[in-house]
Amino acid sequence: MADLKTNYLGLNLKNPLIAASSGLTNSVKDIKELYDNGVGAIVIKSIFEEEIIAEMNKSLNQTNRPGTIYPEIFDFFDISDMEDSVSLYLKLISNAKEAVPIPIIGSVNCVSGDEWPVFVDRIQEAGADAIELNMFILPSDMTRPKEDFEQVYFNAVEAVKKVASIPVALKISYFFSNLGQTIQKLSETGIQGLVLFNRFYSPDIDINKMQVVPSNIYSSNAELTLPLRWIGMLSPTAKCDLSASTGVHTAEDAIKMLLAGAKTVQVASSFYHNGIKQASDIISGIESWMDKKGFTTIDEFRGKLSSKGNINPAAYERSQFMKHFAGK
Numbered sequence: 001m002a003d004l005k006t007n008y009l010g011l012n013l014k015n016p017l018i019a020a021s022s023g024l025t026n027s028v029k030d031i032k033e034l035y036d037n038g039v040g041a042i043v044i045k046s047i048f049e050e051e052i053i054a055e056m057n058k059s060l061n062q063t064n065r066p067g068t069i070y071p072e073i074f075d076f077f078d079i080s081d082m083e084d085s086v087s088l089y090l091k092l093i094s095n096a097k098e099a100v101p102i103p104i105i106g107s108v109n110c111v112s113g114d115e116w117p118v119f120v121d122r123i124q125e126a127g128a129d130a131i132e133l134n135m136f137i138l139p140s141d142m143t144r145p146k147e148d149f150e151q152v153y154f155n156a157v158e159a160v161k162k163v164a165s166i167p168v169a170l171k172i173s174y175f176f177s178n179l180g181q182t183i184q185k186l187s188e189t190g191i192q193g194l195v196l197f198n199r200f201y202s203p204d205i206d207i208n209k210m211q212v213v214p215s216n217i218y219s220s221n222a223e224l225t226l227p228l229r230w231i232g233m234l235s236p237t238a239k240c241d242l243s244a245s246t247g248v249h250t251a252e253d254a255i256k257m258l259l260a261g262a263k264t265v266q267v268a269s270s271f272y273h274n275g276i277k278q279a280s281d282i283i284s285g286i287e288s289w290m291d292k293k294g295f296t297t298i299d300e301f302r303g304k305l306s307s308k309g310n311i312n313p314a315a316y317e318r319s320q321f322m323k324h325f326a327g328k
């Protein structure tokens with residue numbers, strides 16, 4: 001019988017399937033359902049750095065909010081809602097911990113390491129087993145040097161590592177000028193994990209309404225090839241765990257990521273499409289495949305098709321459809 005036990009961020013998971021941070025990890029009811037359907041761990045919906053800063057300023061009685069690096073955010077958000085959401089967030093973590101016996105990972109959407117990391121203490125106190133930093137800064141400022149933009153990620157990690165006694169994972173996008181090198185360097189900062197990659201709201205155009213509209217909120221599993229390539233290339237050298245996110249919808253998708261070298265896989269869209277029960281199908285699908293192939297533990301096949309294990313290392317580096325274009 002296949003044993004799916006996995007160690008991720010130093011935590012013991014009964015299997016490598018993680019419920020990714022989303023609207024489906026935002027209530028105890030859904031968290032229980034995810035647990036009942038077998039997920040190995042859950043990343044709670046992100047709280048925003050801005051919400052944390054609003055709460056911090058409130059406790060300092062700074063009604064006019066001086067000192068914050070985000071004065072403009074108060075034009076967009078209702079301040080009392082932001083303060084409430086912090087207490088609700090901490091309560092959700094502690095309620096989730098009481099409700100289910102699997103690791104609960106807190107998540108902060110952050111764009112700096114400037115003020116909010118002191119708050120990590122409260123996330124730890126609330127009982128989170130680890131923290132995932134969901135960082136994304138769209139490199140759209142054409143005047144900002146790329147080193148400056150990339151440095152923000154390293155600063156945030158350093159600031160959080162100073163206060164965190166629980167493991168830290170960083171969830172990033174693929175918008176870096178030198179993606180492979182940046183992932184490698186981030187993996188050497190002392191964090192325990194990197195989540196590759198987040199998937200974002202992206203604009204589309206409705207040609208009938210002549211409007212810019214949101215594109216698909218949910219992924220398809222055709223999108224899995226992007227994280228697959230980078231996990232396949234970097235899992236042999238990365239100095240921390242790699243967790244796959246984007247495009248994992250089925251057991252087959254999850255197995256591909258594990259073969260490329262991922263420690264865990266994170267799923268959001270497939271649960272929206274197929275219901276949370278999809279989690280048990282993914283887990284039983286991994287088990288049956290392992291039984292069929294004669295693997296008893298995940299370590300026996302993890303990374304077997306990474307750039308190190310693969311007999312043809314060029315497979316992950318190839319980028320042109322030479323034969324296809326040459327043919328027709």
Ligand SMILES: Cc1cc2nc3c(=O)[nH]c(=O)nc-3n(C[C@H](O)[C@H](O)[C@H](O)COP(=O)(O)O)c2cc1C
Pocket residue numbers: 020021022023045046047107109134171197198199217218219220245246247248266267268269270
């Ligand atoms: C409705 C929705 C809400 C999400 N909210 C968050 C969030 O709060 N924090 C975060 O890090 N990622 C969030 N994500 C991104 C997912 O965690 C995941 O990285 C992304 O959807 C790619 O995985 P998938 O292909 O399984 O959907 C959200 C995704 C969806 C669809």
